Amino acid sequence: GGATMIGPAATVFVIDDDPSVRKSLDRLLRSAGYQVQAYDSARAFLGRAPLPVETPQCLILDVRMPGVSGLDLQTLLRNSGSKLPIVFSTGFGDVTSSVRAMKIGAVDFLTKPIDEGELLSAVDRGLALDVEFRKADAVMASLKARLIRLTPRERQVFALVVTGLLNKQIAGRLGTCERTIKVHRARIMKKMEAGSVAELVRMAVRLGPAVE
Numbered sequence: 001g002g003a004t005m006i007g008p009a010a011t012v013f014v015i016d017d018d019p020s021v022r023k024s025l026d027r028l029l030r031s032a033g034y035q036v037q038a039y040d041s042a043r044a045f046l047g048r049a050p051l052p053v054e055t056p057q058c059l060i061l062d063v064r065m066p067g068v069s070g071l072d073l074q075t076l077l078r079n080s081g082s083k084l085p086i087v088f089s090t091g092f093g094d095v096t097s098s099v100r101a102m103k104i105g106a107v108d109f110l111t112k113p114i115d116e117g118e119l120l121s122a123v124d125r126g127l128a129l130d131v132e133f134r135k136a137d138a139v140m141a142s143l144k145a146r147l148i149r150l151t152p153r154e155r156q157v158f159a160l161v162v163t164g165l166l167n168k169q170i171a172g173r174l175g176t177c178e179r180t181i182k183v184h185r186a187r188i189m190k191k192m193e194a195g196s197v198a199e200l201v202r203m204a205v206r207l208g209p210a211v212e
Contacts, residue, residue: 009055010127011035015045015070016062016089021112025060025119032120042068042076054134058107058126060119063090063097071097078104083133085126089114143207149191157184159211161197162204 012034014025022038029036039045042065051057063070074086088101088109098109107129108122150158153174160170167181174181194200204211 009035009052011037011051011055011057012123012127013045013048013057013059014038015040015042015059015065015073017041017065018062021062021089025114028116028119029123032123034123041065042070042073045073046076056127056130056134058085058087058123058130060087060089060123063088063101071100074101074104074106083130085129085133087119087122087126140206143192143203144210146192146203147207147210150188154184154188154191155211157181158188158192158200158204161185161188162201162211 010033012029014022014029014036016022016025016038017040019040022040026036026038037048039048045059061070061073068076070088074088077084077086085107086101086105087107088098089112090097090109091112098106101109107126108118110118110122147155156174157170160173165173167178167185171178171181188194189200192200192203194203
């Protein structure tokens with residue numbers, strides 16, 4: 001299977017209140033080369049010990065469970081800032097739930113009895129997404145760390161440079177001379193580790209409102 005592509009420690013969480021479903025998913029996923037952690041409720045899952053941050057992870061989640069439902073848990077995870085990719089499983093062809101789940105970013109929505117091939121391909125997609133999210137988070141963290149190096153004045157100049165203003169115009173706005181802006185600009189490029197203004201603009205787009 002696809003497990004080798006993602007790396008040996010890839011872990012799939014399974015939350016289902018039906019022990020036979022947990023057992024069969026556990027067997028299937030392990031045979032495909034994944035680590036598995038199975039839980040009988042959302043509460044048990046939330047109480048787990050966190051995995052090392054570099055472990056690709058995804059979650060197979062039963063929609064209808066007593067107590068905290070699968071959709072409740074999805075909402076809870078999203079609200080807490082978790083991007084953990086979720087593959088839903090349901091015993092009912094519950095269209096409204098699936099639409100809601102997909103809207104808030106489910107990877108897939110599978111109806112029981114779950115087709116093994118479909119499940120493994122959904123899990124593969126979920127784990128690949130998780131790896132992408134981690135890369136994007138790492139890039140963002142690195143950009144923020146660079147932004148912190150800028151002085152308040154350099155941040156002002158940065159925000160104006162990326163709007164496409166010329167040094168002369170920026171100097172006019174900030175009530176200083178063009179030469180000073182050139183010096184600021186060079187320092188910004190160096191601190192942000194940008195090779196060109198175009199790259200600086202791309203960084204500003206990723207950083208969003210943080211740049212203002």
